[in-house]
Amino acid sequence: MEVAIEAHNSYTENKSEDARFLKMTGQIMFILMLLMIACFFTWSENVTITRIIKVVGRMGVLAGSIAVYYSILKNKAVDTLTWKNHGAPFLYFAYLLLGFASFMWSTNVGYSALQWFMTTQNLIFAYFFTKSIMLFDVYYPGHGLKVHRMVGDSTFVLLLVFVIGKFVAPDIFFRLTHGGEEARLGGYMMNPNELGMLAVLELHVLLQIFMKTHHKNG
Numbered sequence: 001m002e003v004a005i006e007a008h009n010s011y012t013e014n015k016s017e018d019a020r021f022l023k024m025t026g027q028i029m030f031i032l033m034l035l036m037i038a039c040f041f042t043w044s045e046n047v048t049i050t051r052i053i054k055v056v057g058r059m060g061v062l063a064g065s066i067a068v069y070y071s072i073l074k075n076k077a078v079d080t081l082t083w084k085n086h087g088a089p090f091l092y093f094a095y096l097l098l099g100f101a102s103f104m105w106s107t108n109v110g111y112s113a114l115q116w117f118m119t120t121q122n123l124i125f126a127y128f129f130t131k132s133i134m135l136f137d138v139y140y141p142g143h144g145l146k147v148h149r150m151v152g153d154s155t156f157v158l159l160l161v162f163v164i165g166k167f168v169a170p171d172i173f174f175r176l177t178h179g180g181e182e183a184r185l186g187g188y189m190m191n192p193n194e195l196g197m198l199a200v201l202e203l204h205v206l207l208q209i210f211m212k213t214h215h216k217n218g
Contacts, residue, residue: 018140021075025068026145029132032064034154036125037198041189051114058121065128072132077139079131096120152205155198162186162195 039057044050073079083089099116106112129147136143165173166185174183175192184192 022136022140022143022145025071025132028064028068029129029145030150030153032061032068032129033150034157035064036061037154037158040194043189045188054114054118058118058125062121062125062128065125065132069128069132069135072135072139077135079135092123096123148205148208152202152209155202155205159195159199159202162190 035057039054039061042050043053096116096119099112099119103109103112103116133145133147136145162173162185170183173187173189174185175187186192186195190198
């Protein structure tokens with residue numbers, strides 16, 4: 001009887017620790033996704049400051065995604081995942097190689113190098129972020145952490161910043177175009193068309209959530 005009680009207490013304790021670990025890791029991954037998207041914005045009109053923010057900020061986010069991955073391995077997971085679709089990374093590396101070669105005919109090598117660096121960083125970030133989710137799928141079944149939910153929540157927060165910003169600081173969050181006849185949301189921080197793409201991404205995530213919820217209820 002005592003052995004059964006000890007086993008039950010140990011199981012309950014481990015389950016509680018896993019729940020705390022999942023909650024903390026999920027919050028960290030959400031923040032990393034939020035910062036990753038936010039680093040695409042132009043937070044300053046000064047080109048040097050903008051580049052520093054993008055390089056340093058995105059490198060910090062990359063380091064965070066690697067740290068999360070190894071924290072999962074340290075907790076209880078074992079990395080036994082293998083590649084199945086080799087074509088996708090091959091084509092992406094070919095794309096990066098072509099981008100690197102384009103430096104030879106670029107009119108602004110510094111700008112081209114920054115874009116290439118950010119694209120490379122995106123690949124590495126996505127690699128560790130995705131592997132972390134896959135490890136959760138194997139070692140923490142029913143964890144509830146979904147990439148599309150993190151993207152959706154992060155996008156919602158950033159869109160909310162712009163929506164509130166247009167009322168609080170319209171001079172910053174609006175940009176006049178067509179000789180001042182039109183005001184477009186996004187200001188100089190983000191291209192209005194890209195902001196629209198971000199909104200479409202949010203709608204796509206919401207549609208996925210709605211369809212899954214409707215399917216379960218049905």
